Amino acid sequence: MFSKGKTEILTEKVDTLIGSNTTFEGTIRAEGTVRINGNVTGEIIVTGNVIIGDSSTIKGNIKAENAYISGTVQGNISASDQLHMTTSSKVYGDIEVKNVIIDEGAVFNGHCKAIVPESPAVNTEATTETNNEDYNIA
Numbered sequence: 727m728f729s730k731g732k733t734e735i736l737t738e739k740v741d742t743l744i745g746s747n748t749t750f751e752g753t754i755r756a757e758g759t760v761r762i763n764g765n766v767t768g769e770i771i772v773t774g775n776v777i778i779g780d781s782s783t784i785k786g787n788i789k790a791e792n793a794y795i796s797g798t799v800q801g802n803i804s805a806s807d808q809l810h811m812t813t814s815s816k817v818y819g820d821i822e823v824k825n826v827i828i829d830e831g832a833v834f835n836g837h838c839k840a841i842v843p844e845s846p847a848v849n850t851e852a853t854t855e856t857n858n859e860d861y862n863i864a
Contacts (some may be wrong), residue, residue, distance in 0.1 A: 741774075746781055760790075762797075780814045787819075806841065 741758030744750055748764035755771045762770070763779035770776060772790040782797030789804045795815040802819040803809060809823040813831035821834075824841040828834060 740777075746779070778815075780812075802836075 739759060740761045742754075742756050742760040744754075744760075744762045744764045744766065746763040749766075750764065751767045753769045753771065754760065754766065757773045759775045759777065760770070760772050761777040761779065762782050762784070765783045767785045769786045770784065770788045770790070772788075774790065775792040775794070776788060776790040777794045778784060778788075778797045778799060780796040784797065784799045785801060787801040787803070788799065791806050792808045792810075793803055793805045794810045794812070795803070795817060796812045797814070798816040798818075800818045802821070803817065804822045806824060808825040808827070809821060810827040811817060811829060811832040811834060813829045815829075816833040818833075818835050820836040820839070822839045822841060824843070826838065
């Protein structure tokens with residue numbers, strides 16, 4: 727759904743849709759792409775992508791691989807890959823992300839924590855080779 731070098735999400739395949747005239751209370755757990763155009767009070771946990779439409783209000787935390795926010799979120803957002811906040815977005819809460827895009831005009835009030843990819847273990851043991859010769863340093 728997200729591609730490197732582009733700031734736009736492709737929305738041709740949506741697995742779950744919550745319409746603009748819908749209010750949902752509780753926890754949403756889903757896989758794939760979830761688009762929310764309505765209002766949600768509760769937690770959203772998606773193995774995949776979440777799209778929050780510009781007329782949406784979310785009161786709760788969001789956890790996803792990628793999050794594309796155009797509406798209002800009152801809660802924390804954790805995106806293991808990318809978070810994109812568009813011009814119309816309002817986020818009141820902390821974010822924890824690997825990559826973040828915040829468009830001009832977006833509102834963000836909270837703390838931001840960058841997810842740093844784990845690097846492979848580096849061998850810090852010093853290895854020295856010596857031959858059995860004596861050295862005179864004058």
